[in-house]
Amino acid sequence: MREASLWWVIAGGMIATYAGRLSFIALIPAERLPGWLRKALRFVPPAVLSALVAPELLRPFGPLDISLENTRLLAGLIASVIAWRLRNTWATLAAGLLAYVILAGR
Amino acid sequence: MTSLTPDARPSPRGELFAGARDQLPFLLGVIPFGLLFGAAAIDAGIPPAAAQGLSLFVFAGGSQFITVGLVHQLAPAWVILATIAIVNLRHALYSASIAPHYARMSWRWKALLAWLLTDEAFATTIRRYRRPNLGTAHWYALGSGLTLWFAWQSSTAVGIAVGAQIPPTDAFGFVVPLSFLALLWPSLTDRPAAAAAILAAVLAVALADLPYRTGTLAASLAGITVGAVLEARRPTIARDSSGA
Numbered sequence: 528m529r530e531a532s533l534w535w536v537i538a539g540g541m542i543a544t545y546a547g548r549l550s551f552i553a554l555i556p557a558e559r560l561p562g563w564l565r566k567a568l569r570f571v572p573p574a575v576l577s578a579l580v581a582p583e584l585l586r587p588f589g590p591l592d593i594s595l596e597n598t599r600l601l602a603g604l605i606a607s608v609i610a611w612r613l614r615n616t617w618a619t620l621a622a623g624l625l626a627y628v629i630l631a632g633r
Numbered sequence: 634m635t636s637l638t639p640d641a642r643p644s645p646r647g648e649l650f651a652g653a654r655d656q657l658p659f660l661l662g663v664i665p666f667g668l669l670f671g672a673a674a675i676d677a678g679i680p681p682a683a684a685q686g687l688s689l690f691v692f693a694g695g696s697q698f699i700t701v702g703l704v705h706q707l708a709p710a711w712v713i714l715a716t717i718a719i720v721n722l723r724h725a726l727y728s729a730s731i732a733p734h735y736a737r738m739s740w741r742w743k744a745l746l747a748w749l750l751t752d753e754a755f756a757t758t759i760r761r762y763r764r765p766n767l768g769t770a771h772w773y774a775l776g777s778g779l780t781l782w783f784a785w786q787s788s789t790a791v792g793i794a795v796g797a798q799i800p801p802t803d804a805f806g807f808v809v810p811l812s813f814l815a816l817l818w819p820s821l822t823d824r825p826a827a828a829a830a831i832l833a834a835v836l837a838v839a840l841a842d843l844p845y846r847t848g849t850l851a852a853s854l855a856g857i858t859v860g861a862v863l864e865a866r867r868p869t870i871a872r873d874s875s876g877a
Contacts, residue, residue: 528704528707528710530680530683532710533679533680533683533704533710534683534686535710535714536700536710536713536714536717537683537686537687537690537691538690539714539717539718540687540690540691540696540700540713540714540717540718540721541690541691543714543717543718543721544691544692544693544696544717544718544721544724545747545748547718547721547722547723547724547725547728548724548725548727548728548747548748548750549728549743549744549747550725550728550729551725551728551729551732552728552731552732552735552743552746552747552750553740553743553744553747555729555732556736557732557733557736558736560729563861563865564729565733566861566864566865567857567858567860567861568726568729568730568733568857569730569826569860570825570826570829570856570857570860570861571726571727571729571730571759571853571857572730572755572756572759572816572817572820573817573820573821573826573827573829573830573833573856573860574829574830574832574833574852574853574854574855574856574857574860575723575726575727575752575833575849575853575856576752576756576813576814576816576817576820576830577817577829577830577831577833577834577837577852577856578833578834578836578837578848578849578850578852578853578856579752579810579813579837579849580810580813580814580817580834581833581834581835581837581838582837582838582841582848582849583807583809583810583813584810584814585838586838586841591838599807599810602807602811603810603811603814606811606814606815607814607818610814610815610817610818610819611818614818614819616655616658616659616815616816617658619811619814619815619818620658620661620662620808620811620812620815623807623811623814623815624661624804624807624808624811627803627804627807627811628804631803631804
């Protein structure tokens, strides 16, 4: 790709991404949203984060892999137990990474 | 994240530092991701200025990595642009979710905080808004956002400079999903939230092969819908007030 078209991609990507980020914050006053939609918005964090993380754990190389061979899944489960019990970000990341490194060395 | 709560009457400065401090664990994922992005961009033949330009102006790691892959495959510009736009549509959901909290801020604050609205900054800031003393909470958002911004720009720059000497390590690639996992668990505050997460997970796994990663978006919207429906059907007495 020529460098000029790459800069067009960057400019367009900037506009598209910022438009999404700015959309509701700047353009649509919260009071204008219908009540059911405002209530639904509290489910954005659990739904989006879950949709981002689940394929990374369950399909690490493309196909579905629910087995003891799936290091990401096992390490993710261990990290989940720590996250649930301790509610501490550092502990969750440390447990998940440590489990991953140990399990990957099997 | 038990140490999130600032003092009784937080100052803007205190909020700024609290926001920054709460992002520190996620830098374990962000910095290697930025290093790898810079190195991969150079490897794909993207000029250094354009590689840094992607981080500076698009500022959304997942879509930047996809861009590098598509440039490498010689995809046409409009395909790359459409992909960036669709992958980053989830930011509109973040924007909608946080908008009621930003409603009374000046347009400058709105413009700035919208620019800094990344996955990690959103997830921690929306939790900040569940705690008291909301008058200074936008400084928390700024501290979170700026910390991620500086980490992403500087790690991209180092990745560009050091280039191919950075080995792609599996463990580092795992830290970003692990960060999202650490953010996910505290968001499971009740049954409708857990149902939203479970449905989104199942659908995201099932739809992972859809083009432009539209599966992530479809799964998110389905999860949000099922959470809202379940909550609407619950008796009012049982409804808790943990919502953001």
